[in-house]
Amino acid sequence: MSVSSPRFAVIVFPGSNCDKDLLWGIKNVAGMDAEFVRHDATSLDGFDAVLIPGGFSYGDYLRCGAIARFSPVMEEVRRFAEEGKPVFGTCNGFQILCEAGLLPGVLLRNTSLRFVCETADVEVANASTRFTSEYADGQQLRLPVAHAEGRYTVTDEELADLKANGQIAFRYAKGHNPNGSVDDIAGVTNKAGNVLGMMPHPERAVEKLLGSDDGLPFFTSLINSLQ
Amino acid sequence: MKSTNASAATAEPTAEEVRDTKIYRNWSMTDAEYERAVGMLGRLPNYTEAGLFAVMWSEHCCYKSSTPILKTFPTKGPRVLQGPGEGAGIVDIGNGKAVVFKAESHNHPSAVEPFEGAATGVGGILRDIFSMGARPVAVLDSLRFGELDAAHAKDVDRNKFLVDQVVAGISSYGNCIGVPTVGGETEFDACYEGNPLVNVMCVGLIDVKDIQKGRAAGAGNSIMYVGATTGRDGIHGATFASEEFGEGNETQRSAVQVGDPFMEKQLVEACLDVIHNHNDILVGIQDMGAAGLVSSSAEMASKAGTGLYLKLDDVPQRETNMTPYEMMLSESQERMLLCVRAGHEEEITKIFTAYGLDAVTIGKVTDDGKYTLEHKGQIVADIPVRALTDDAPEYHLPDTEPARLAGLHATDASAAALHITNPSETFLKLLASPTIASKEHIWHTYDSQVLTNTVIRPGSDAAVIRVRDTETALAMTTDCNGRYIYLDPEIGGKIAVAEAANNIVASGATPLAITDCLNYGSPENPEVMYDLKRSAAGISEACRTFETPVISGNVSLYNETSHEAVYPTPMIGMVGLMEHTDHITTQDFTTAGDAVYLLSGSQGIRPDFAGSEVQKLTTGSIGGVLADVDLDDIKKTQDALLTAIRAGLVNSAHDVSEGGVAVALAESAFGFDSKSGTGRNNPQADVLGVDVNLDIDDPLLFAETVGAFVVSVPSSKAAAFEAAVPAATSLGRVTDDGMLTIATRGSGIRVATMSAKKVWKESLACLLN
Missing domain, CATH: 3.90.650.10 (PurM-like C-terminal domain)
Incomplete structure (x- = not known):
């Protein structure tokens, strides 16, 4: 890898299971310099972006993401985010970021009370974030979801804030909300716009062979924002 | 000391x-x-x-009653790197890689405590795979339950509970560990009410140099x-x-x-x-x-x-x-x-x-x-x-022809035909029967995409995963129609393997090898031993014809309740190799105007009603003489289809099984709408239909002739296809009028695709709720 290539950290908690998928997407498909960083690591020096994968960290025992947020590496992720560097979490990664307080809101059990695995119709709600610049506002995407606890929930006040600050990055298409999330929200950023969490898996949609490459611009947006 | x-x-x-x-x-x-x-x-x-x-x-550890029978299976082949005897079998797939697979039953624990029974069934088979050094990459589940309607079940609530909990157990374990559940099948029959079957197959990938042994x-x-x-x-x-x-x-x-x-x-x-x-x-x-x-x-x-x-x-x-x-x-x-x-x-x-x-x-x-x-x-x-270990006892238990066979064979299976007076109505009822209806309600709760290799998710004839760093892919399926084996263990055994091979071929792959779960009643009953022996003979013969050695497997005996055994149900798990991902084919019609063909053996669609879904539906029971299958004939059809797929002449292929050619045509037209998320969506799917003409009587629309396929071909390639597959019969076209129009010598079927699809898609969820 050339010195100028941004370096990505893919965090691995015990029980993460989309870590290899994220690494494959960012490294093998997008061609970036990336490596795994263990949950007990105490430094993120040298990395330009942090990716938190899906899965069942610590078995999702107690509550999704509730144990992972106490992992040593999360102190570093917090510092990293406070420095304004990009942090992305998908699925369990989203849940962990919410539990850690780096993103507003919580993720509750799907209204169906069942695990749902499908390709969701997703809409780009804000194409001006560093994660979505390669999309157009309102662009329709097909992105896989696979979760039992994906019902994004915030207070009315928080929702008003999210809207006012343009923090809602993705919504499920009208009538295609798979989990009962408030306002059809599929992904949000923090107020500063450098932390994004979403339930859909963009890393599962980076190759046409597997059904959709609608997730690829997500990663190219992030890469471009680092160059 | x-x-x-x-x-x-x-x-x-x-x-x-x-x-x-x-x-x-x-x-x-x-x-x-x-x-x-x-x-x-x-x-x-x-x-x-x-x-x-x-x-x-114990039988579970040393297979003392079944060993003499297991020894009759063909277990060798040019690609086989590891046959039965280790944690799992291994087959060479080229590029220095190999596929590792095995199936195992967890019937008894699942009957007692369905959630944990099914969950630990998944866990156990995964360990067999990674103990060989392979990374587990896919799971398939073959499930059998009692009936879901009060009229045909002793305790319908219990049956629903078992389905719900077994599925939840599989979902819980597989999703958490992060191995995609990509396929399998679920069927329903009263004989499984007291003794559900939960068979789990796991497929792993390994670099040949990393193969381990349990020594x-x-x-x-x-x-x-x-x-x-x-x-x-x-x-x-x-x-x-x-x-x-x-x-x-x-x-x-x-x-x-x-x-x-x-x-x-x-x-x-x-x-x-x-x-x-x-x-x-x-x-x-x-x-x-x-x-x-x-x-x-x-x-x-x-x-x-x-x-x-x-x-x-x-x-x-x-x-x-x-x-x-x-x-x-x-x-x-x-x-x-x-x-x-x-x-x-x-x-x-x-x-x-x-x-x-x-x-x-x-x-x-x-x-x-x-x-x-x-x-x-x-x-x-x-x-x-x-x-x-080695010196454990081995028993050659006596067998006698089951008394049931004479009675079953005396039944006139063609009587089912007499009940089919309104084919469209029969057709819709078949689509709603839980064995034929869409299993989306079940597999919707399985993560089928984790590990990002899944090309064909549940719902088509076979699931397909790509093999990274190569151009190849693997197709996998599980199959077994216990009703056929109940009627004739040997022919039924042949059919179980033939249907698995049909599924693999329809997806565009060459069958490689099989694993099995032999689910039977008590071996101390000579009639059960007869079922076991004769179905094993049928399985062996078919494995030789299709060149698919048995590389691993499991025996589950004593599947009975109050001396009522389940149907003899030897689940066949088959894996096939696709030389190139370009060959991946699904059952879904893709384009209006495509020519539709029927590929079948030299005899075409026969009155195969014995043990069929339509016989069960219309007469309430099964019986009759199961027609023998010509394995060589089926192999020829498969080879012709594969040749056509590899030549890029085929847009879809689907094997004819439960419900016959009418159901196969309908399932091909159903495709999947935008909500289902199969990764093979077609915006046109909601309006696709089919307009075909079959030169058969109405009842034969539902005959379950083994070794037949419904194939769609781009109209520009129809001539090339007919040259490559001279035995194919032209039936008609894929349409965009949203109608299933299936003409016969009789009244035929004419139903809107979407209304048929609604019945098929929603039936299972309705029955379970």
Whole structure:
């Protein structure tokens, strides 16, 4: 890898299971310099972006993401985010970021009370974030979801804030909300716009062979924002 | 050390008491088997030893009743790297890679505690795969339940509960551990009401250089126990009653194991870390499955021709005051046994500690061929390894033709045809029957995409995953129609393999090999033995024709309730290889205007109503003479179809099975709408239809002729297709008028695609809610 290539950290908690998928997407498909960083690591020096994968960290025992947020590496992720560097979490990664307080809101059990695995119709709600610049506002995407606890929930006040600050990055298409999330929200950023969490898996949609490459611009947006 | 006859700290029966009270009978050991053990030892076995013999000589561990039959399966082939006998079979797929697969049943635990029974079924088969050094990449489930409507079930609520909980258990374990559940099948019949079948198949990928064996070789090397602690769960399964054991504080726990997918996830990663990065210090590795520690350790020693000395005090235990007997027979989940080169134990412990797991040395390999157990300063077992494994009894049990066959064969299957007066109505009823209806309600709860290799998700003839760093892909399916085998075990056995091969071929792959789960009733019933023998003969013949050796498998006997056995149900799990991902084909029509063809054997669609869904639907029962299948003829059809697919002439292919050609045409037209998320959506799917004309009488629309396919071909390639497959019959076209128009010599079928699809898609959810 050339010195100028941004370096990505893919965090691995015990029980993460989309870590290899994220690494494959960012490294093998997008061609970036990336490596795994263990949950007990105490430094993120040298990395330009942090990716938190899906899965069942610590078995999702107690509550999704509730144990992972106490992992040593999360102190570093917090510092990293406070420095304004990009942090992305998908699925369990989203849940962990919410539990850690780096993103507003919580993720509750799907209204169906069942695990749902499908390709969701997703809409780009804000194409001006560093994660979505390669999309157009309102662009329709097909992105896989696979979760039992994906019902994004915030207070009315928080929702008003999210809207006012343009923090809602993705919504499920009208009538295609798979989990009962408030306002059809599929992904949000923090107020500063450098932390994004979403339930859909963009890393599962980076190759046409597997059904959709609608997730690829997500990663190219992030890469471009680092160059 | 004191003598082997000294009993353990708790008040266990003495060797004499074991003999006099015949307590071994409670462990399903016969008097003759006990005497055999006495003869081998040259003395009376103590309590622990008798328990080891009983479990190692159980059908579940040594296949004593089925071995003579299993030996008749073809198991060799040019690509086979590992046949039956190890954790799983292995087939070479080129590029230095191999596919590892096996299926296992978890019927009895699932009947008692469906959630944990099914979950631990997934966990167990995963361990078989990674114990070979492979990364598990896909899971398929073959499920059988009782009927879901009150009219045909004794306890319909119980049946619904079982479906719900089995599916939840599979979903819970598979989703958490992060191995995609990509396929399988679910069927319903009253015979499975008391005894549901839960068969799980796992497929793994491995670099050929990394293949492991479960061997405890090299005297002085260490035996290391890794993973979860040992508890009292699963000891002797359901045959062990609590009253017979433990007068004091220690009560027998439930026989059903509890799974911890998080623990297993860590176990997979740690074991693969050792195999890939520290292979120089690893001698052998094996899963602790059925009969836990004793089975895994004795088999490892047996395969290496060595002995073992184990110190049971060092076994990590989750409960207090466990006896040697309990430790050896516990079926606690998420445990593995490693044989490690002497002096390297700490390296192994360090690796496992990094994954938050225990790794403890519990013994050594010896060169005396003995299986020796020490506990609290005493030798509690001292048995030749061979006595427990290679020298287990083998029975050639008698068989007689089942009395049912004469009666079934006297039934006139063509009578079903008389009931079909309104084909459109029959058609919709078939689409709503739970066996034919869409299983989306089930697989919607399985993560089918994790690991990002899944190309074809559940719902088509076969699931397909790509093989990274190559142009190849693997197709996989499970199949078995128990009704056919009930009517004619041998022909039914042939059909089970033929249908699996049809599914693989329709997806564009060449069949490679099979695994099986042989689910039958009690082998002590000569009629069950007949079913087993004859269906095995049919399976063997078909495997030879399709060049798919049996590389692994599992036998599950005693699937009965109140002497009512399930249909003989040998589940066939087949894997095929696609040379190029361009060949991947699904059952879905893609383009209006495409030409639709029927590929069938030389006899076309025959009046095959015996054991069919339409017979069951219209007459309420099954019967008749099952027509024999011409395997060579089917193979020819398959080869022709594969040639056409590889030449890029085919847009879709679907085999004709339950519900006949009408259902096959409809399923091809249903495609999937935008909500289903199969990754093979077609915006046109909601309006696709078909306009075809079949030169048959109405009832034959539902005949289940084996070896027929519905194929769609771009109109520009129709001439090339007809040249490549001269036997294909042109039926008509894919349309965009949203209608299923199927003309026959009679009134035919005309139904809107969407209304038929609604019935098919929503039926199962309605029945289950």
